[in-house]
Amino acid sequence: MEIKFGLISADSHAAFHRDDFTSRMSSKWGERIPHVASTEEDGKRIDGWSIYGGPPRGDVCNCPAVMGDPFPTWPSVWEEVPSIAYDPKERLKALDIDRVDAEVLFPNPPGGSYYEYGDVDFEFACVQAYNDVLADWRRVSDRYLPLVILPYLSDPKVVAKEVERAVTNGHRGVNVAGKMPKGLPHLAAPHWYPLWDACQELNVPIHFHGSANLDTAASAKKWSGYTVRQAHSASTSTSAVTPAQIIPHFIFSGLTERFPRLKIVFAEAGIGGLNYVLAACDHEWQNRRLWTEGLATRPSEAVRRQMYVNFWFEAEGIKLREDIGVGNIMWEADFPHVASYYPRSWESIERVLKGVSASDRRKLLYANALGVYDIEATVRPTETSSPSASF
Amino acid sequence: MKLRHGLISVDDHVQEPPDLWAKRLSKNRWGERIPHLERADGVERWMVDGNPLLDGPARAAALMADRNHEPTRWEEVPPAAYLPNERLKAMDEAGVDYSVLYPTVAGFAGQNFAGIKDPELELACVQAYNDWLVEEWAGASERFIPQCIVPIWPPEVTVAEIERAVAKGHRGVIFPAVPMDLRDVPHVAGPEYDPIWAACARLNVPLCLHAGASPKLQYAPYSGLAPALAQALDAVTKPVSSVFILGLYLFSRVLLRHPKLRVVLAESALSWGMLYLEWADHQFDHDGLAREGYELTPSEMFRRQCYLNAWFDEIAPFEPYLGAEHILWSTNFPLATSTWPQTRQTIEHCFKSLPSEKREMVLWKNAASLYGI
Numbered sequence: 005m006e007i008k009f010g011l012i013s014a015d016s017h018a019a020f021h022r023d024d025f026t027s028r029m030s031s032k033w034g035e036r037i038p039h040v041a042s043t044e045e046d047g048k049r050i051d052g053w054s055i056y057g058g059p060p061r062g063d064v065c066n067c068p069a070v071m072g073d074p075f076p077t078w079p080s081v082w083e084e085v086p087s088i089a090y091d092p093k094e095r096l097k098a099l100d101i102d103r104v105d106a107e108v109l110f111p112n113p114p115g116g117s118y119y120e121y122g123d124v125d126f127e128f129a130c131v132q133a134y135n136d137v138l139a140d141w142r143r144v145s146d147r148y149l150p151l152v153i154l155p156y157l158s159d160p161k162v163v164a165k166e167v168e169r170a171v172t173n174g175h176r177g178v179n180v181a182g183k184m185p186k187g188l189p190h191l192a193a194p195h196w197y198p199l200w201d202a203c204q205e206l207n208v209p210i211h212f213h214g215s216a217n218l219d220t221a222a223s224a225k226k227w228s229g230y231t232v233r234q235a236h237s238a239s240t241s242t243s244a245v246t247p248a249q250i251i252p253h254f255i256f257s258g259l260t261e262r263f264p265r266l267k268i269v270f271a272e273a274g275i276g277g278l279n280y281v282l283a284a285c286d287h288e289w290q291n292r293r294l295w296t297e298g299l300a301t302r303p304s305e306a307v308r309r310q311m312y313v314n315f316w317f318e319a320e321g322i323k324l325r326e327d328i329g330v331g332n333i334m335w336e337a338d339f340p341h342v343a344s345y346y347p348r349s350w351e352s353i354e355r356v357l358k359g360v361s362a363s364d365r366r367k368l369l370y371a372n373a374l375g376v377y378d379i380e381a382t383v384r385p386t387e388t389s390s391p392s393a394s395f
Numbered sequence: 396m397k398l399r400h401g402l403i404s405v406d407d408h409v410q411e412p413p414d415l416w417a418k419r420l421s422k423n424r425w426g427e428r429i430p431h432l433e434r435a436d437g438v439e440r441w442m443v444d445g446n447p448l449l450d451g452p453a454r455a456a457a458l459m460a461d462r463n464h465e466p467t468r469w470e471e472v473p474p475a476a477y478l479p480n481e482r483l484k485a486m487d488e489a490g491v492d493y494s495v496l497y498p499t500v501a502g503f504a505g506q507n508f509a510g511i512k513d514p515e516l517e518l519a520c521v522q523a524y525n526d527w528l529v530e531e532w533a534g535a536s537e538r539f540i541p542q543c544i545v546p547i548w549p550p551e552v553t554v555a556e557i558e559r560a561v562a563k564g565h566r567g568v569i570f571p572a573v574p575m576d577l578r579d580v581p582h583v584a585g586p587e588y589d590p591i592w593a594a595c596a597r598l599n600v601p602l603c604l605h606a607g608a609s610p611k612l613q614y615a616p617y618s619g620l621a622p623a624l625a626q627a628l629d630a631v632t633k634p635v636s637s638v639f640i641l642g643l644y645l646f647s648r649v650l651l652r653h654p655k656l657r658v659v660l661a662e663s664a665l666s667w668g669m670l671y672l673e674w675a676d677h678q679f680d681h682d683g684l685a686r687e688g689y690e691l692t693p694s695e696m697f698r699r700q701c702y703l704n705a706w707f708d709e710i711a712p713f714e715p716y717l718g719a720e721h722i723l724w725s726t727n728f729p730l731a732t733s734t735w736p737q738t739r740q741t742i743e744h745c746f747k748s749l750p751s752e753k754r755e756m757v758l759w760k761n762a763a764s765l766y767g768i
Contacts, residue, residue, distance in 0.1 A: 183614070192616070193617050194619075218614060221615070222613050222614040222632070222639075224639035225573065225575055228582070230646070233687060234682070237678040237681075237684055238643070241678045244667065244671045244674050249614040249632055249636075252631040253614065253617070256624045256625075257616070257620055276666070276671065276673075277670070279669075279713075280666040280667040283664070284630075284664060284666075284707070285631055287707035288627040289627070292462050292627050292731060294624065294627060297463070299624070317677045318673055319673075320670075321670050321673055324669075342681075343681070
C-alpha cells in the first residue's frame, strides 16, 4: 500500500450493513441470524440487532463520529446510519477526509461475542459470516486491516483453522477476549496453545480492546449512584488497568517464552500500562529469581519484543515514550466511536505530539504499525507526519 | 523525631503470633471460634469461626532462605517477622527509621475479619488486634507507627472503634477499600459510609486503602501454574488493582464531600498513576462532568488528598505530574515483594536523577507530616 498521509489507526471500528449476516448465513438459521429489528419506545421506532431470536438490543450502529451535531448522537433507526460508516467504498472518503492511510478494524454492533448463546454451530456460522464481511472490505481496499473474531466454543484446532482461513482472505490480526467466555479454560491454559501457535506462525498480532471483557475477571462492583456520564467516565478510564492485568499472565505463565514471536496489542487501554508492567514484572522476576522457575527471559525484554499499546489523547504519557518503548506505541483513532477526533485527528495529534522528534513521530504515527501488521508500503515523500510539513 | 537513616517506610506488615487472640478473647464465650493455628499433615494454617483465615502460619518470604517458599509451621517463622526487638534490628540493617504497620493474619488490607458472620466476634477479633499492636509494638518503640483495623459495618460501630483505637495511640485507619465485596453491605461509594470518612478527617488520621482487599479486583492466575509463578503474578496484578479503588473514590465524590480526608493507597506502586489520572481528567472533560457538580477534576482531587506508595518504581519520570508531595516510600517488609535485603540499593536505583529535596519528601518528609511523626 501507499503511505500518503503518514498515519495509520491501530484501532478503529468497522460498521455492519443490516444485510451483512442475512446475505451470508444459511437460511437454516432463520430468525436467529443477526439482523436489524425494531421496538417501540414512547411511540417511536427504535432499531437494534436481534441475535439468536432475542429482542433487539444495543445501538443499530455505534458511529457518533459521523452523525454530525449535536455530538455525540447515536442513530436510533437504520435509515439514520450514514453509509460512510458501513460501506467500505464510501468509508475510504472518511479516511481521506481525516487523512488516515489505513485502519485496523475492531467490531461494532452486532459485535463479536456470538458465544453468548452457548450454541457451537451457531457461533461458528456467525463468526465465519463476520470474518467474511471484513474480508470483503479488504478486497475493496488494502487500507483496511481487519481483525479476525474467534469461534471460542469450537475445538481449539478449529479456532486456529478459522484464523488461518480469515488471514488467507486478508485479515491482519485477531481480536481476543481477555477473559475467555464462561466455562472455557483460562486465557493462559494449554487449551489455547494451538491458537497462539497459529497467530505466531501466520505473523498476525492478537489484540485486547478496552476492558477486554475483564469485567467478569477483575473489576470493581458497579455503583448505581452515578449518572450515565459519570458511569462512563469512571468505567472507561479504569481500562488503564487492562494491559497490567493481562500481560503478567503472558509473562508468568511462560507464554512469552513458548511463543516469543507472538505480538500482542492493547487497544483503547492507554499507554501507561506498560510503564507499570515493565517495572513490576522485572522487580518480581529479579526478586524471586524466576529464571530458576523456567522464565529465562527478563520480562521487560519480552514486553519490548512482543507488546504494543495505543495512544490518542496522552500528551503527558507520550513524554515517557522512551521508558515505555518508542517502538511499542501506535496511534489509534477509535473511529467512528465517541472517543474519535474525526475529522480533526491531526489537530489532536499536533497537541499530543508537541515537541516530539520527526523520527519518533514517524514511528508512533505509522512506521511501528507497518512492522506490527507486516505491511509492505511505499512512503510518499510528502507524508505529513513530519511536524515541519505544512497542512 | 530522631532520624538516623532518613527513611520512613509507610507499608510494612507485622506477623500476629499464635496466642494473640487466644490471650485476649474469652475462651468461655468464643471457644474454638477464636483465631488460632491448626495443624494438618505437618502444615499449619490460621482458622477463625470454623473457616480458613490464612493459608499457612505467616507471610515472611523476604526473610526465608528461598523467597518462593513461605513458612509452613510456626517454628519456621523468622523472629524479625513477629518480635518487635528483632524487627528493630532488621530496620537498622535496612536503614529504616520508622515503620508504619499493617497486619498479616487480619489481612494485608485489614479485610479478613469482615468475612466473619457474627458481628460481635468480628469486633472482638478487631479490638484484640488493635490492643495488641499498641501494647506490644508501639509500646516497644516509638519507631513503630500503629494503624487500626476496623469492623466494616455498621458505620457507627466502625466509627466507635476508630475513636477508641486512635485514643489508644493508633495513627492511621486501615479500611478494606471494597467492603461490598467482602460481605452483604452497601456499596462503598454511597453516603452510608460518610460517618467513617468524617471520623478519619476529624481525628486527623489517614484512611489507608491497602491493595489486595478483594480478589475480585485482580485477574486470577491459571490454576495449573507453579506456585512460585502464581505468587509472582499475583504480586504484579495486586498493586495496579488500586486503579479501581482510586477511580471509585475519585468519581463517587467521597473526596469532594470530605476535603480534609487524606487517603493512602498502600502497596499501590506508582507508575500507573500518571496515565490513570491523565485519562480520568481527559474522560472527565470528554463527558462534561464539570457540569455535573464536580468542583475539582480527578487529578486535582488526587493532588489535594491522595498518596501513592512506591517501593520498586522509579520516581523521576512520574513525579512532575503526580507531585512529589503525593508519593510515599516503603519496604513492604517482610513480604516476598519486599526490597529487603536490597532496600538501599533499590532506593539508589529508583531515586536516580531526583533532586535531594524531593528525595527527602518521598523518603520521609511526606510520611512524617501525614502521621504526625
